[in-house]
Amino acid sequence: MENYQHNRNQEIDMVKVSDRLKGYLSRVNDSFFDGILFLKRNIIVLVVLFIAGGALGYYFDKGKKTYEQKLIVIPNFKSVDYLYEAAELLTSKSQTRDEKFLQGIGIKDPDVFIEMEVEPIVEVYDFIESEKNHERNLQVFRIMAENASVEETLKDMATARNYSQHLVTITTRGKVSADEVVNPILAYLNADKYYGEIKQQWQKNLDIEIRANDSIITQIDAIINTFNKDARAAGENLVYYNTNTQFNELIKTKAELVEEQGRNMIKKVNYESVIKPSSVMLNVKKKSFVSGRMKFIVPLVFIMLFVFISSFIGYYKSQINKRKSIAGNE
Incomplete structure (x- = not known):
């Protein structure tokens, strides 16, 4: 009887997991299809933003370095x-x-x-071999070597004063x-x-x-x-x-x-x-992550801003409609 109950519980758990997985895949599928519909509705706007962002990014790349x-x-x-x-x-x-x-x-x-x-x-060995303060500098270096963050200590302002x-x-x-x-x-x-x-x-x-x-x-x-x-x-x-x-x-x-x-x-x-x-x-x-890449970064930023603003407007409208529906049912 106990084995039967145990197997029964396992079957129920597997059914719940299967239902949750199906629900998750269904939501992913719906989100993907919503994305296709969004792209279809706004394809012209997205193309314009991409071209305008690329032109502006190209201008930035060609600007004064x-x-x-x-x-x-x-x-x-x-x-x-x-x-x-x-x-x-x-x-x-x-x-x-x-x-x-x-x-x-x-x-x-x-x-x-x-x-x-x-x-x-950083000139550690020149610092240690200083002709006037050799023993003192050697002792300072020993103390620094015992510190876990030796690299930070070597570049610290108190230490930097000793570099020529x-x-x-x-x-x-x-x-x-x-x-x-x-x-x-x-x-x-x-x-x-x-x-x-x-x-x-x-x-x-x-x-x-x-x-x-x-x-x-x-x-x-x-x-x-x-x-x-x-x-x-x-x-x-x-x-x-x-x-x-x-x-x-x-x-x-x-x-x-x-x-x-x-x-x-x-x-x-x-x-x-x-x-x-x-x-x-x-x-x-001077090189940085954005150097020569603005022609790609600017269009991407424009499109992301448009998607964010559109999503926010859609969320706002859905919440307004939801509250109106609740108020009407009451």
């Missing part, structure tokens, strides 16, 4: 924060269409300038020359009075350091020459020294000073500007 001017710069004299804040300021001036300000810094046609963005060029190079991206409408946008912005960045004074002092300090190192190297050379002369006078054919002797320390000190002088000569070149450009790439075409 957006380009990027990319610069790799070195912010000297601890001016990293200044560079990022200046980029935000220039972008805001563009967004508020402050043409007077933009023309005042040398951009003759403010309409071509869209925005300016800055991001650090940063990528500046200036977005423009249409192609531009360096004199139109890039050079005026660089001139504006390097015209800050405070950092101009700091630059002069750093340059003076660097020159003093270079002269002092040259003097020490000259003195070390003189000591080494004297030692060699004394050795030759004593009849020695070979200068031999132990790693623990003061003479060897002089040799090591000279090697370190020569290496430091090489870095100082590079600094001397970089210290010519507060924001020193190391490379410039002009008119890199």
Whole structure:
């Protein structure tokens, strides 16, 4: 008896599932046929929207393209924060269409300038191998490595201050020359009075350091020459020294000073500007999902809007008729 009841319940469940499936397929079929009727009623309107959208999209595709001017710069004299804040300021001036300000810094046609963005060029190993802060930077990197989001930490502003190079991206409408946008912005960045004074002092300090190192190297050379002369006078054919002797320390000190002088000569070149450009790439075409696809996107948007509006009107009318029918029956 129990088995019979169990089988009976299963049969009833299968019938219910079958009925639901048939109802679902019937609704799908009705919806598909409604779509065919909708297409039949509005075929002319849809064709017109498709042609008009395609023409408008083609016009957008042929319009003035957006380009990027990319610069790799070195912010000297601890001016990293200044560079990022200046980029935000220039972008805001563009967004508020402050043409007077933009023309005042040398951009003759403010309409071509869209925005300016800055991001650090992550140089983890150069950061770690910094000659002055090697141990501190290594410890910082170890802490970052323990963090789950190392990539985000490396690009975080607090970390970005320690990178020597940063990528500046200036977005423009249409192609531009360096004199139109890039050079005026660089001139504006390097015209800050405070950092101009700091630059002069750093340059003076660097020159003093270079002269002092040259003097020490000259003195070390003189000591080494004297030692060699004394050795030759004593009849020695070979200068031999132990790693623990003061003479060897002089040799090591000279090697370190020569290496430091090489870095100082590079600094001397970089210290010519507060924001020193190391490379410039002009008119890199900015690509996005819609680039060159507007001729397809615009017609699709027009048709979707028409279908949505028509469906909404049909839904509204059906609900009104439903309420009128209910009110009439009452």
